[in-house]
Amino acid sequence: xxxxxxxxxxxxxxxxxxxxxxxxxxxxxxxxxxxxxxxxxxxxxxxxxxxxxxxxxxxxxxxxxxxxxxxxxxxxxxxxxxxxxxxxxxxxxxxxxxxxxxxxxxxxxxxxxxxxxxxxxxxxxxxxxxxxxxxxxxxxxxxxxxxxxxxxxxxxxxxxxxxxxxxxxxxxxxxxxxxxxxxxxxxxxxxxxxxxxxxxxxxxxxxxxxxxxxxxxxxxxxxxxxxxxxxxxxxxxxxxxxxxxxxxxxxxxxxxxxxxxxxxxxxxxxxxxxxxxxxxxxxxxxxxxxxxxxxxxxxxxxxxxxxxxxxxxxxxxxxxxxxxxxxxxxxxxxxxxxxxxxxxxxxxxxxxxxxxxxxxxxxxxxxxxxxxxxxxxxxxxxxxxxxxxxxxxxxxxxxxxxxxxxxxxxxxxxxxxxxxxxxxxxxxxxxxxxxxxxxxxxxxxxxxxxxxxxxxxxxxxxxxxxxx
Amino acid sequence: xxxxxxxxxxxxxxxxxxxxxxxxxxxxxxxxxxxxxxxxxxxxxxxxxxxxxxxxxxxxxxxxxxxxxxxxxxxxxxxxxxxxxxxxxxxxxxxxxxxxxxxxxxxxxxxxxxxxxxxxxxxxxxxxxxxxxxxxxxxxxxxxxxxxxxxxxxxxxxxxxxxxxxxxxxxxxxxxxxxxxxxxxxxxxxxxxxxxxxxxxxxxxxxxxxxxxxxxxxxxxxxxxxxxxxxxxxxxxxxxxxxxxxxxxxxxxxxxxxxxxxxxxxxxxxxxxxxxxxxxxxxxxxxxxxxxxxxxxxxxxxxxxxxxxxxxxxxxxxxxxxxxxxxxxxxxxxxxxxxxxxxxxxxxxxxxxxxxxxxxxxxxxxxxxxxxxxxxxxxxxxxxxxxxxxxxxxxxxxxxxxxxxxxxxxxxxxxxxxxxxxxxxxxxxxxxxxxxxxxxxxxxxxxxxxxxxxxxxxxxxxxxxxxx
Numbered sequence: 064x065x066x067x068x069x070x071x072x073x074x075x076x077x078x079x080x081x082x083x084x085x086x087x088x089x090x091x092x093x094x095x096x097x098x099x100x101x102x103x104x105x106x107x108x109x110x111x112x113x114x115x116x117x118x119x120x121x122x123x124x125x126x127x128x129x130x131x132x133x134x135x136x137x138x139x140x141x142x143x144x145x146x147x148x149x150x151x152x153x154x155x156x157x158x159x160x161x162x163x164x165x166x167x168x169x170x171x172x173x174x175x176x177x178x179x180x181x182x183x184x185x186x187x188x189x190x191x192x193x194x195x196x197x198x199x200x201x202x203x204x205x206x207x208x209x210x211x212x213x214x215x216x217x218x219x220x221x222x223x224x225x226x227x228x229x230x231x232x233x234x235x236x237x238x239x240x241x242x243x244x245x246x247x248x249x250x251x252x253x254x255x256x257x258x259x260x261x262x263x264x265x266x267x268x269x270x271x272x273x274x275x276x277x278x279x280x281x282x283x284x285x286x287x288x289x290x291x292x293x294x295x296x297x298x299x300x301x302x303x304x305x306x307x308x309x310x311x312x313x314x315x316x317x318x319x320x321x322x323x324x325x326x327x328x329x330x331x332x333x334x335x336x337x338x339x340x341x342x343x344x345x346x347x348x349x350x351x352x353x354x355x356x357x358x359x360x361x362x363x364x365x366x367x368x369x370x371x372x373x374x375x376x377x378x379x380x381x382x383x384x385x386x387x388x389x390x391x392x393x394x395x396x397x398x399x400x401x402x403x404x405x406x407x408x409x410x411x412x413x414x415x416x417x418x419x420x421x422x423x424x425x426x427x428x429x430x431x432x433x434x435x436x437x438x439x440x441x442x443x444x445x446x447x448x449x450x451x452x453x454x455x456x457x458x459x460x461x462x463x464x465x466x467x468x469x470x471x472x473x474x475x476x477x478x479x480x481x482x483x484x485x486x487x488x489x490x491x492x493x494x495x496x497x498x499x500x501x502x503x504x505x506x507x508x509x510x511x512x513x514x515x516x517x518x519x520x521x522x523x524x525x526x527x528x529x530x531x
Numbered sequence: 532x533x534x535x536x537x538x539x540x541x542x543x544x545x546x547x548x549x550x551x552x553x554x555x556x557x558x559x560x561x562x563x564x565x566x567x568x569x570x571x572x573x574x575x576x577x578x579x580x581x582x583x584x585x586x587x588x589x590x591x592x593x594x595x596x597x598x599x600x601x602x603x604x605x606x607x608x609x610x611x612x613x614x615x616x617x618x619x620x621x622x623x624x625x626x627x628x629x630x631x632x633x634x635x636x637x638x639x640x641x642x643x644x645x646x647x648x649x650x651x652x653x654x655x656x657x658x659x660x661x662x663x664x665x666x667x668x669x670x671x672x673x674x675x676x677x678x679x680x681x682x683x684x685x686x687x688x689x690x691x692x693x694x695x696x697x698x699x700x701x702x703x704x705x706x707x708x709x710x711x712x713x714x715x716x717x718x719x720x721x722x723x724x725x726x727x728x729x730x731x732x733x734x735x736x737x738x739x740x741x742x743x744x745x746x747x748x749x750x751x752x753x754x755x756x757x758x759x760x761x762x763x764x765x766x767x768x769x770x771x772x773x774x775x776x777x778x779x780x781x782x783x784x785x786x787x788x789x790x791x792x793x794x795x796x797x798x799x800x801x802x803x804x805x806x807x808x809x810x811x812x813x814x815x816x817x818x819x820x821x822x823x824x825x826x827x828x829x830x831x832x833x834x835x836x837x838x839x840x841x842x843x844x845x846x847x848x849x850x851x852x853x854x855x856x857x858x859x860x861x862x863x864x865x866x867x868x869x870x871x872x873x874x875x876x877x878x879x880x881x882x883x884x885x886x887x888x889x890x891x892x893x894x895x896x897x898x899x900x901x902x903x904x905x906x907x908x909x910x911x912x913x914x915x916x917x918x919x920x921x922x923x924x925x926x927x928x929x930x931x932x933x934x935x936x937x938x939x940x941x942x943x944x945x946x947x948x949x950x951x952x953x954x955x956x957x958x959x960x961x962x963x964x965x966x967x968x969x970x971x972x973x974x975x976x977x978x979x980x981x982x983x984x985x986x987x988x989x990x991x992x993x994x995x996x997x998x999x
Binding site: 120123178267290292294494 | 733762770
């Protein structure tokens with residue numbers, strides 16, 4: 064996950080139970096099937112097996128790299144071997160940036176190494192590194208108010224802290240230092256940027272993640288040090304002496320490459336041209352094996368669709384594995400553009416991209432006339448300890464750009480308490496996934512997609528939003 | 532800590548309360564002081580401040596390196612600034628090995644990188660790495676029974692697992708793969724050794740540690756991969772294809788260097804020539820900052836002695852910071868040798884070297900006639916939630932070689948549940964230490980050393996052991 068599900072965060076205090084009641088909008092046989100589907104999926108291991116397969120047989124798959132294309136081939140093969148009716152891919156032009164090696168050392172007053180990693184898209188330092196005195200800020204906001212005299216010629220350091228939270232709150236605020244910090248620092252005359260990792264762990268493992276240079280600013284190299292190193296650095300700062308560091312980031316930007324959204328479908332028996340889209344993103348950062356971000360999502364939605372297959376859904380279940388989410392929803396934007404003329408056929412969409420923690424709440428963002436279908440879903444999700452949510456779902460990063468063109472979405476909200484311990488680090492590996500929690504996810508996704516596919520009433524586009 | 536406190540482990544099921552009762556072997560004023568000392572130390576922050584100072588101002592300090600000598604100078608200065616009466620150092624010849632960079636890649640069937648680190652004293656691989664097929668074993672014991680035909684020309688891989696435990700059980704068995712695995716593998720014709728890290732975490736951070744080549748065997752390179760990578764590798768093995776890897780370890784052995792045991796004393800007011808020795812080791816591995824191993828011990832014993840100072844102890848409190856423990860008790864052996872003629876003056880000794888977890892039990896190994904003094908200590912430790920132990924203490928790694936020459940020892944046993952999550956990894960950093968648990972340690976060490984220093988009865992050498 065790159066983007067925070069900001070709408071979710073904002074509305075988290077506004078839980079209102081959905082207004083409609085379950086009625087005869089879904090037939091009894093389908094409802095019985097949905098219960099069975101849920102209980103079977105809860106006991107199955109397919110979701111975890113898929114994540115294992117992806118992380119073991121492909122591993123990290125940064126967009127633009129060879130491994131990215133290996134992942135694309137893996138996804139096509141996996142869809143086929145799971146018996147999806149239709150498997151195809153859609154080209155996406157992606158940036159191709161590689162990390163290379165990274166190191167940093169405190170030169171004075173107390174020489175020590177720092178565990179550092181480059182931020183995605185950062186330019187390289189000169190060979191041998193970039194040497195400078197650190198100037199300290201608590202947040203990008205404080206940096207933006209700094210006197211350029213205090214920053215000029217120095218390496219800006221941002222020590223923004225983040226704490227564990229069920230919904231990953233604080234990510235949206237903390238991540239600003241990562242995403243725009245280098246541009247703000249550059250405008251103040253800094254020669255480089257180092258941030259405290261945007262993470263909730265206390266570990267010597269830095270968190271990478273995407274950033275973008277503002278047009279027109281001088282591009283300065285940007286890296287993140289681990290939270291352990293950040294604490295050490297702040298303890299060193301207390302000692303009152305100027306701190307100089309050398310940072311060497313051997314990043315490289317190549318020419319753009321072609322990657323793909325990979326799509327697998329279980330064709331609908333009654334309304335084959337109406338789609339329930341469930342997605343995840345196939346790309347990952349390069350340092351872990353992309354297990355929680357977003358191998359878990361890939362396993363969840365593939366396994367959910369596979370479980371639905373035997374019940375011959377009325378509408379088509381379309382699984383979309385988006386390319387290059389980490390680069391800024393690149394595959395999702397291409398998907399929306401390439402399918403512009405038929406987005407109205409997508410009757411409900413959702414993406415799983417927040418790890419593999421248990422789901423605790425179901426939100427939708429559907430036409431009010433279809434809330435009765437959501438009410439059926441709510442009832443079937445209850446035994447999974449999933450609460451009713453509201454009708455203001457974001458849908459997940461790649462899917463978040465669909466409601467504005469009328470596509471209804473849903474969110475199955477996961478426990479993300481430890482998500483930011485591992486997010487975007489080498490520690491994003493299979494062993495962080497609890498197979499039973501993953502199975503609960505598969506069960507919930509199968510229920511939502513299947514019940515929506517079975518609804519006998521028309522599933523409507525979202526009403527147009529009033530201009531603000 | 533390098534060596535497991537094996538005697539402790541063996542006797543852990545044999546707890547017997549000490550037989551003697553507290554009597555008038557320690558005067559009332561001293562006992563009152565001991566209570567006060569305990570309560571004051573529990574509230575003080577000096578122990579943690581010392582570890583912070585060492586980890587921030589020195590950082591990692593592998594024996595033989597420049598940083599090791601910086602640590603020696605730091606220790607002398609710290610003793611002086613804390614007002615120790617006598618500060619001196621004792622030269623120790625140490626091996627000087629450096630890790631250099633390390634990397635490993637699975638070449639087939641599924642190319643992926645592995646997080647690896649060299650084992651201490653390992654020879655380097657050829658430049659560009661050592662390529663070979665992996666041959667799998669669950670333990671060094673299984674490897675030792677292998678048919679050489681199955682091992683010859685391959686890289687042996689040992690997947691011995693270790694689980695969390697209060698006392699760090701399983702270390703003594705699991706560590707064999709690390710310490711002697713390379714020799715066993717070499718004797719079977721292997722060209723290299725890779726082990727699953729000897730650790731209890733699930734993290735992508737390999738654990739280093741010492742090993743030794745048996746005389747006469749061909750020295751083959753040896754590294755440890757992280758537990759996360761080990762799990763991935765075993766999942767890859769399940770897929771049934773031969774796995775080949777390339778491992779590159781750029782280690783280097785230099786000529787031996789001089790390091791030091793650094794010693795600080797609070798001179799006794801009544802028996803200045805009788806010593807209560809409390810120790811820790813000053814050296815550390817190179818990848819973390821040596822906070823739990825053994826910055827914590829350094830902080831605990833320095834702070835404990837400092838707390839005792841104001842009470843003018845009758846016997847001398849001698850704090851010994853041993854050099855190169857990680858190389859195999861090198862400083863301790865030199866200490867015993869250089870002080871051979873006056874070891875009888877050490878009336879009680881103990882080393883803190885198992886992290887910073889709370890102490891839960893007090894053991895001694897003293898002359899039976901002095902158990903009454905231990906009983907006084909037991910009573911004063913009780914409010915710290917420290918239980919009575921037995922009279923079979925090991926004393927701690929560096930001190931474990933003193934009972935055989937008659938020196939009585941004690942052990943304050945710590946909760947090591949998470950010790951092997953961080954031990955010998957880059958994650959051995961200050962943020963892993965809980966300041967209040969560290970303060971409980973300081974309070975306990977201060978009580979033991981002070982009460983022993985105050986005993987009015989003769990503190991006797993250990994009775995000679997019968998030959999087995």
